[in-house]
Amino acid sequence: MTQSNGGTAVAASPESIEGDRFARAIAASKRIRWDIDKDVVRERVFNTAQKFLPDGLTRIEQFKFLSLEEQRYLSQIQGRTYANIFRLVERFVSALALTLSRDHFFGNQAALEALIRFADEELKHQELFRRIEGLIGDQLPGGYNFDWNPNDIARTVLKNSHWAVLLLTLHIELFTQAHYKESIEHDPNLSPLFKDVFLFHWKEESQHAIIDELELIRVDAALSEAERDRGVDQFIDLVGAVDGILQAQSIKDASYFVETAGRSFTAEETRRLKAGFVQSYRWQFILSGAQQPRFLKVLSSLINGAQTKRIQAALAAIS
Numbered sequence: 001m002t003q004s005n006g007g008t009a010v011a012a013s014p015e016s017i018e019g020d021r022f023a024r025a026i027a028a029s030k031r032i033r034w035d036i037d038k039d040v041v042r043e044r045v046f047n048t049a050q051k052f053l054p055d056g057l058t059r060i061e062q063f064k065f066l067s068l069e070e071q072r073y074l075s076q077i078q079g080r081t082y083a084n085i086f087r088l089v090e091r092f093v094s095a096l097a098l099t100l101s102r103d104h105f106f107g108n109q110a111a112l113e114a115l116i117r118f119a120d121e122e123l124k125h126q127e128l129f130r131r132i133e134g135l136i137g138d139q140l141p142g143g144y145n146f147d148w149n150p151n152d153i154a155r156t157v158l159k160n161s162h163w164a165v166l167l168l169t170l171h172i173e174l175f176t177q178a179h180y181k182e183s184i185e186h187d188p189n190l191s192p193l194f195k196d197v198f199l200f201h202w203k204e205e206s207q208h209a210i211i212d213e214l215e216l217i218r219v220d221a222a223l224s225e226a227e228r229d230r231g232v233d234q235f236i237d238l239v240g241a242v243d244g245i246l247q248a249q250s251i252k253d254a255s256y257f258v259e260t261a262g263r264s265f266t267a268e269e270t271r272r273l274k275a276g277f278v279q280s281y282r283w284q285f286i287l288s289g290a291q292q293p294r295f296l297k298v299l300s301s302l303i304n305g306a307q308t309k310r311i312q313a314a315l316a317a318i319s
């Protein structure tokens with residue numbers, strides 16, 4: 001990129017390119033800003049005759065021993081947990097954005113504004129997903145349990161370095177977009193309300209991933225080799241902690257399915273359901289994101305071959 005300087009073309013500095021990217025993220029955030037009631041919910045309720053989460057995300061091929069009606073019910077339970085997991089992680093993401101904004105108080109004002117808008121949007125998303133939990137809860141049977149404490153989880157996550165938490169956040173915000181574009185957008189059989197929730201969420205997440213990447217590069221530039229290496233270990237631990245939550249939630253959700261689907265299941269069917277739920281959730285929240293080309297590109301620009309192998313080994317142990 002070049003810019004005019006009194007008639008002499010000079011290369012734009014990395015700072016001005018970064019400033020442009022923050023400014024574009026702010027402009028996009030202003031342009032697409034939406035309202036939960038007016039734009040997303042629009043006084044609609046969920047219809048249990050419709051699927052919520054698409055087959056590509058539930059990995060429905062694992063559940064072909066269920067009737068079509070049961071497969072649809074499974075997509076509704078997984079869709080409810082899918083929305084709740086976003087609500088959970090957005091607590092630490094908004095706190096992270098506000099914490100990072102302090103570094104820009106007396107510096108890059110575009111970065112400061114972009115991070116404040118980012119945190120504000122994540123607060124709105126938490127409210128959106130609280131509303132969605134209530135609306136789905138109105139339609140599905142009692143007994144569903146998602147009792148994670150978002151503050152406890154956020155406090156634990158934020159004990160790690162900004163580098164590790166930013167990397168985890170970038171991973172989440174990239175797979176959010178991929179899920180919408182690759183699985184949700186083109187599925188004609190999904191609940192229109194569920195689809196709209198993730199359409200509007202996707203629109204704001206696109207800016208967040210850009211900001212994550214810019215902040216990650218800024219934070220990385222100040223690290224020593226030893227600090228970065230510790231960050232790799234922390235990222236692996238964070239992915240392990242996410243997996244612990246997914247394993248526990250998958251057991252709860254599979255048990256809820258068995259108790260409320262309206263028939264008895266054999267021990268083998270119950271075993272397959274429990275194993276299938278954990279595979280679905282690992283795919284949704286860990287493995288699909290770890291394959292995203294943008295994530296791999298950013299990662300390979302920051303860490304060396306040995307560190308990449310450590311991350312790959314940790315992911316292989318999960319899959």
Ligand SMILES: [Fe+2]
Binds near residue numbers: 201205
């Ligand atoms: Fe979000």
Ligand SMILES: [Fe+2]
Binds near residue numbers: 093122204205208
């Ligand atoms: Fe986000």
